[in-house]
Amino acid sequence: MSLLAEMNQKALGLGIPISVHLDITYRCNERCVHCYLDHDDHGEMTTAEIEDVLNQLSVAGVFFLTLSGGEVLMRRDFFEIVEHARHLLFNVKVKTNGVMIREAEARRIRELGVEQVQISVYSHRPEVHDAITKLPGSLKRTIEAIRFLKSQGLKVVIANVLMAGNLFDNSGVMALAKELGVSYTLDPTITPKMDGDTSVLALRIPGSELKQVFHSQELVGNVEEFCAPPPAPGEDIMDGFPCSAGHTACYITPYGDVFPCVQFPLPSGNLRQQKFIDIWRRSPQLEEVRSIRARDLPTCSTCAHVGTCTRCPGLAYMEGNMRGPSTADCEKSFQRTGIASANMLLRARTGSGAPLIQIQAAVSL
């Protein structure tokens, strides 16, 4: 077991929130078509409030701190916040679109000891990237930012969210990452808006194309291994929990709301009314999330994919039941292995008797 895995295990045992994702603003200079946020400012935490939250997170044992948004640099006090976080010795990762990062900003980020900067790039083609961000010239600015950050010796990761509009550009973005000397990560997940609006889900990659993604050696490495049928789950799988949300990780909004995860908008408390540690330890919502084991999931516990599925409890929650299936992940498991999930089979049995392909259509709504 790696030291990092040991640390996570220890944090889990001690009930320590080792990772926190803090969105410091929802304001943004881009208007990405797939974004799940409301970009108006409804009363963001002040600098002093955020610094107080950071103090509390430090005392609670948080080690990994992700600062994100919105666009983090829309806050004039961004560097003040990072400086305070670094003074408290957090491992800081910043997520940004890079549009506002020039040489001076890149230098400051390096001076402050930020561990990693993650930048969203949707395509290597300006006409595609800029159409998604709705900001003309944004790809050019973003690539310039990556060069500035790299020249400072910073670790940069290009995050490539894949959707219907940029489906076949992942190879081009990978080549761009290679040319720039930065890491690349791909994410085919489009999530509903925070307010429950599911209209953006229409942008998800259709099932057949998702299959192509999962069978690309360039993206997944060993295809045979990645797409292998799931092994029978053991007791350890059935006693396991789905992810770190609420166990060793949580999410904080710019308004001080605490959720189990950025993709799991279950209101669990607010930092303007309660101390972080009280929410973390005593929130009934977080306690409920922590109580759920794989064997408690009515449908998923009977599924062949239970041990290997990327089931997101937050997406399941947004579909109406945190113990239910996340249909986007059912789709992924199916397209990866060719084996229908228990949820798909159940729907086929209880629905109109239509073939599975109609379930895929329902997922794409």
Place this chain on the structure above:
Amino acid sequence: MGEVRARHRRKVIAEKYIARSSAIAARLIGGEMMIMSAVDSTFFTLNEVATVIWQAADGRTPLSDIVASKICPEFDIDPDQAGRDVEQFVDDLSRHGILLVSEQPISSFSPEAA
């Protein structure tokens, strides 16, 4: 002879000052210090004794004082053995840029001990 070596070693330790680097992330979790270098992402965990040294590394307190006042009495360790172990520990961490070592007090920024 053994005493001479011990005195010599204490003299070497007395000339050293150690300070925590600001280019790291660190947190005390369950009595163990977790440290990650922001330079090369190397990850370290310090045991209880090493954690005490880390927390005392303020750039102003001589290393020999740290050993004498924080390590030997608290952990009931032989001073010679403690001196050797601490030197090894300090060398290891300084090679990774986690600790700054100087023969003079270090006045530059030293972050909180976490």
